[in-house]
Amino acid sequence: KQEVTQIPAALSVPEGENLVLNCSFTDSAIYNLQWFRQDPGKGLTSLLLIQSSQREQTSGRLNASLDKSSGRSTLYIAASQPGDSATYLCAVNSGGGADGLTFGKGTHLIIQP
């Protein structure tokens, strides 16, 4: 059964720093991987989708990489801002006969002004 782990569980950094959030998964046979942002009490906002054949995706100050063979993905946030404060969730779609995403527990990020 696919399991997704996110490290660290929480992170607090000063504004302006570059930072990396980590995601690992146990079964490398994935269809794609998606990074989300969740603000308190809200739904999820999709940040980046990486297909299994891709190595990275970029959107503005965000860059996500995927190393399928080692079961790892990283989300890089450049020049962090207080508005980046949120919980970041990693999720994998393992495809096959079952559909749906398997989620990690998230990294709670605080950017200090």
Place this chain on the structure above:
Amino acid sequence: DGGITQSPKYLFRKEGQNVTLSCEQNLNHDAMYWYRQDPGQGLRLIYYSQIVNDFQKGDIAEGYSVSREKKESFPLTVTSAQKNPTAFYLCASKAGGEQYFGPGTRLTVT
């Protein structure tokens, strides 16, 4: 505006009552999903539907039921058989491999 709507935002029920959560999308997506989120845990898949009039159990389907009579709608019923129904419920739809989420419904059962 295209998107996914869930209503109500907050829902309160007494133990032993069934309750139905609404999920509507105008994105013309075929696939729809229901997830449950509990504090300190990742989201877990309850049910999904890849096409109208068809749906499949996810990892934690016990105590829940769904229907998919229209492409736009995928309501979730939390039955009295669900032992721990208090949670944040999220609906999603999918296109091109990417899932899009609604704002969620927080259900409290006392």
